[in-house]
Structures are given as C-alpha cells and as structure tokens.
Amino acid sequence: MFDSEQWREVFDSIAKNKLRAILTGVSVFTGIYMLIILLGAGRGLRNGFEHGFKGNAINAIHIWGGTTSKPFKGLLSNREIELTNEDLTALRQGLEELDKSSGKYRLWRGNSLLNYQDNYGNYGIHGIEPEYLFLEDQTIMMGRFINELDMEEGRKVIVLATDSREKLFGEADPLHQWVQVNGIPFEVVGVYKFESGRGQNDRSQVFIPLTTAQRVFDGEGKLNQISFTLHTTSLYGSIRAAQRARSILANRHQFDPKDPSAVWVENSLENYMNFSNVFTGINTFIWIMGIGTIIAGIMGVSNIMLIVVKDRTKEIGVRKALGATPGNVITQVMLESLVVTALAGYGGLLLGIGTLESISRLLPGGPMFRDPEVSVSIAVQALILLIFTGTLAGLIPARRAARIRPIEALRDE
Numbered sequence: 001m002f003d004s005e006q007w008r009e010v011f012d013s014i015a016k017n018k019l020r021a022i023l024t025g026v027s028v029f030t031g032i033y034m035l036i037i038l039l040g041a042g043r044g045l046r047n048g049f050e051h052g053f054k055g056n057a058i059n060a061i062h063i064w065g066g067t068t069s070k071p072f073k074g075l076l077s078n079r080e081i082e083l084t085n086e087d088l089t090a091l092r093q094g095l096e097e098l099d100k101s102s103g104k105y106r107l108w109r110g111n112s113l114l115n116y117q118d119n120y121g122n123y124g125i126h127g128i129e130p131e132y133l134f135l136e137d138q139t140i141m142m143g144r145f146i147n148e149l150d151m152e153e154g155r156k157v158i159v160l161a162t163d164s165r166e167k168l169f170g171e172a173d174p175l176h177q178w179v180q181v182n183g184i185p186f187e188v189v190g191v192y193k194f195e196s197g198r199g200q201n202d203r204s205q206v207f208i209p210l211t212t213a214q215r216v217f218d219g220e221g222k223l224n225q226i227s228f229t230l231h232t233t234s235l236y237g238s239i240r241a242a243q244r245a246r247s248i249l250a251n252r253h254q255f256d257p258k259d260p261s262a263v264w265v266e267n268s269l270e271n272y273m274n275f276s277n278v279f280t281g282i283n284t285f286i287w288i289m290g291i292g293t294i295i296a297g298i299m300g301v302s303n304i305m306l307i308v309v310k311d312r313t314k315e316i317g318v319r320k321a322l323g324a325t326p327g328n329v330i331t332q333v334m335l336e337s338l339v340v341t342a343l344a345g346y347g348g349l350l351l352g353i354g355t356l357e358s359i360s361r362l363l364p365g366g367p368m369f370r371d372p373e374v375s376v377s378i379a380v381q382a383l384i385l386l387i388f389t390g391t392l393a394g395l396i397p398a399r400r401a402a403r404i405r406p407i408e409a410l411r412d413e
Contacts, residue, residue: 007335024337025344027300032345035290035382036352036374040359042286044372046279057100057137058272059233061242063226063249064264072256081253081262083223091226094248097241101228102132105213107182114206116168116179123164123206125181127213135227143175143190150189150209156216158186161194161204181208184216238269290382298389301337345383353379 065081088103105127112125133145141162150157158179165174174188186208194204214220230241242265243257250257356372363369 011339021340024301024340025347027297028341028344029348029351031293031297032348032383033352033355034293036349036379037355038286038290039374039378039382040352040356040372042279042283043374044359044369045282047373048370056268057135057229058269059238060135060227060229060268061238061245062266062268063245064224066261066264068255068259069261070256070259072259073254075254079255081249081255083226083249083263085221085223087249087252088223088226090248090252091228091245095228095230095241095244097230097232097237099229099231100131100134101226102129102135103210103223104128104132104225104227105210105217105219105222106224107213107217107219112182114164114168114179114181116174116177119168121164121167121203123203125206125208125213127210127217127219128207129210132207132227135229139193141191141193142173143188145190145192146207146209151211154211154215155209156184156186156212157189157209159190159192159207160188161192161206163194163204164206165191182217233269235269235273238267242267242270294382294385294389298392301341349379349383 063083065083068075068077068079068081071077083103085103088101092098092101107125107127112123114121114123114125128146129151130146130148133140138145142165143159145159146157149155158181160168160174160179168174168179169177174191177188178185179188180186214222230238232238232241246263246265247257249263250259253262255262353374356374359372
C-alpha cells in the first residue's frame, strides 16, 4: 500500500508547494515547541522548590523562641520566650510520636570567625546534639559527626562542611587538624556535604557539641532552636504534634497557646505539602496550556489540508478517472499530512530541548528556579501524540477528497 511511487508523489507534492507545507508545519512546530518550553519551565520551578528542602528531613518540626503578643494570667505582653534544655526534655517526654530530636545553640546569633593558619571565613557556628545529623539529613563525606562521647565530655571538636573545608584547607586533609573558633582551638573530626538551598551566596553551618557551645560560649542551658522528627509521616499527625508541642511550651513559659508570636513553629511536612499542592496546580495549568497549543496545531493542519484538497480538486478528479480508488486518495492526503507534521514536530522538539539547555547554562540555579528540563519520555510521547492527532486531522480533508466525483472535478474552475 505504501509503495515507493506513492512516497515519491508525496515528496514531489510537498516540494512543489513549499509555502503550503511551511504554513502547515508552523502550527505543529509552534505547538510542540511551546509544550516543551512550558513543561521545562514547570520542572525548573519544581526543581528549585525541591532543592530548597534538600538537606532537611521532610517530617521535621523546628521551634524558636519569640515574644508574647498578648497578656496571659496576669502576665504582661512583650515578654521574651527563651528556650532551654528543660524545654527540650519536656518535649521528649510529652510527645509520644517524637523520633529524633536536638537542641541548637548558635554562637552570638550571627556568623562567627573561623580560621586555620592564614585562612579565614565567617560561618554560622552551631552547638547541636548527635541526632541533628538525621534532622537535616546530612551526608558525611569524611570522618564522623558529633557523637554522645563528645557531648558527655564537652570535647572541643568541630564538623565542617565542604565549602568551609575548601575555604580553610583547600585540597588538604582537614581531619584532626585544629581550627580556631573565635580564637578557641577545635579539632576537625568530620566533613559533611553542603548543598545550598537559597542561592550561591549561602554559606554552610559548622557544628560543635551542644554542651561545649553552651559551656565555652556563655550559653549555659540556653537554646536558640529545638528540632525534632516524628514517627508519623501523615500531615494530620504532624499538625497535631506541632500543636501539642506549642501547648507544652505554653504551659512551661506561661503564655497563651494561641499566641502566634510567643514561639515560632515551622512544620516542614505542612510546608512541603502546601508547596506540592501549588505546583500540582501549576503543572495542571501547564498541561492545559500545552493541550491548547496542540489543539491549535491540529486545527491548523486540518484547515490547511482542506485548502489543499480544494486546490487539488481537478488533480484528484483526473487521478480517480484514471483508476485511483478512494483508499488511494485518502492515503495520499494523509501521508502528506503525516510527513509535514512529523518533520515540523521533530523540529519543534529539538528547538525546545535546545532552548531549555541554553536557559539551564545561562541561569545559575537559585531557590526559585533551577535546571529547567523535560523528561525525554514525556517529550517523545508528546511528539507521537501530536503526529498522530495531526495525521488524524488530515482524515477529514482526505475523506472529502475521496468523495469527489471525477466528472464534477473536471468541471471545477
């Protein structure tokens, strides 16, 4: 059925009517190109969002002290709530669903000076407990993390990140070297992998034992943050645990549990689900727009092919008078539609992927948008769908051509 003579006629027809072929292909080319760009942009937004959660346990809850905004049981507002080791103990005892937990004490609530010989850097230095490794889902690249013996003995040990290790030591081995933390020597026992979730200027955290930080840097019993993960991964369970934690702290520090600024509670799972719902909506919108461009492409193909049939009425009549069957006519028109659609769609696919690659190279990864890309399988499926539907769009004009009577076609002016 698809013999070489028929294919030769298809390409001859396209070659003789270049403008018509271009007009037919433009709508298909634009449709697949816009679909690829939209899908890539949506993936770039999601990549930026997911990278912001990288290095953090999804089901973690973080609590910071704040300032009361309303009076409570005779106590005035504007009282500062400062978290303590006893608060952490109370949460560990009061939350049955609590899994991993750690207090955090940040030196002077700002960046602190870290140096090795003549190399210096300012980093956020935090006193933490061993289970903090699981709260931020860190990957140890060299050595080890803070352990229980470090805590019990108040050791002056420190865990660097890959960026601070490179700044202070370059390619040299940092393990068991001594660095100065605001003039106090600490032994490097480990290096973890740091991936910024907030941009190129973001710097890593540097970790020391919580007990050491509180004793050496005038923070006895004080905490800037309490973090914990839960055994449950349900959103409902996570919200209930956060509310229960707020109630426990409200009872200890005598503030209204409904006071939003007394303590600040960040529920990572709730935030993740909220953002996921937003991106589900964005992705749905992108597919609606993409399907719209595909429909526009199909309509373009169908309209152009109708014009083609009308222009070739006399030719079709001659072919039928010489013995061409309706099936031959339908095949001829649909093959021409298939070739033009396939070539234009493939061109749009290549240009779309090339555009995304160029954007990915030109734009540095940030917290809102990074690495725009599109799955090869989705791109190929979209192309196949567009070719298939574009070919079907030629079916209506083809069937119209097949119904042309030779005697009427030969009289057509």
